[in-house]
């Protein structure tokens with residue numbers, strides 16, 4: 001195989017993985033289908049998996065026992081809605097699960113998840129334009145007032161279809177290929193992270209020298225950010241590397257926020273903080289900043305930097321396990337977070353995968369997590 005064909009082949013695998021994974025619904029707390037699919041992918045790589053009681057999928061690849069152990073993780077759940085009330089006339093009211101943007105909801109197609117082969121499509125109603133008053137025209141409708149039209153004529157029909165209070169609802173899973181290797185899809189957050197870790201697992205397994213790596217596909221991140229905690233508590237890793245989107249700031253409405261470009265390569269978060277309701281964030285361990293800075297120079301892949309308030313990931317909680325887990329958020333640039341079509345770049349996913357493999361494979365018994373060696 002020509003060496004310079006490898007990135008293209010990895011990119012093709014990442015595209016196939018991402019697009020398949022985005023078509024499988026997995027609302028927070030209802031990850032069974034997506035978990036079984038990912039377990040199958042890992043099995044095909046020769047990795048056996050286990051599932052903890054919360055639902056996290058874990059696969060361990062034993063490596064150099066003298067080196068610090070790594071938990072490489074990403075969330076497999078997605079945000080969405082939950083059936084709150086079924087009206088007598090068959091319309092369905094919903095509750096939000098996760099950071100669902102209300103202004104992006106009307107007219108969206110949704111999938112009411114009943115079970116494989118039994119899911120029902122629906123549309124979030126948007127009041128007929130010809131009856132919309134001037135005051136309503138620029139107003140965001142609160143989710144409490146929205147309803148789903150799934151074509152049912154009455155409550156009995158809804159119940160007979162297997163839909164009940166508590167049923168999960170997600171944006172209709174789909175994707176579309178844009179120009180320049182860019183993909184718009186449902187739940188790029190964080191099926192792109194899942195695709196990257198599956199591909200990174202494939203490449204890491206081929207490395208003769210590597211530390212022990214636990215690949216973790218976590219649950220309920222979009223719900224309460226703490227799903228990965230139970231996995232970290234059980235595994236007690238020395239290092240945790242979390243993979244998720246980082247906000248691309250190269251659109252007209254985001255330019256003042258930072259310098260992260262879609263297509264500009266993987267991103268390292270130097271600071272995240274969320275002060276609304278949940279007071280937490282991640283300031284990465286300096287050993288890991290140094291590790292991935294060095295790896296990016298070594299393989300000549302640009303590494304973008306992000307410092308951002310308003311978002312956080314479950315690494316915020318994982319870092320507090322045991323005597324402290326050296327943690328870092330790495331990610332891919334993404335546009336339009338939490339809307340029904342999020343956009344990422346396949347080249348960024350490939351770059352992120354390569355960076356992860358290089359960085360992790362270089363962790364050996366000399367790798368220090370002593371802060372005084374860095375600060």
Ligand SMILES: [Zn+2]
Nearest residue numbers: 189190244245
């Ligand atoms: Zn995410």
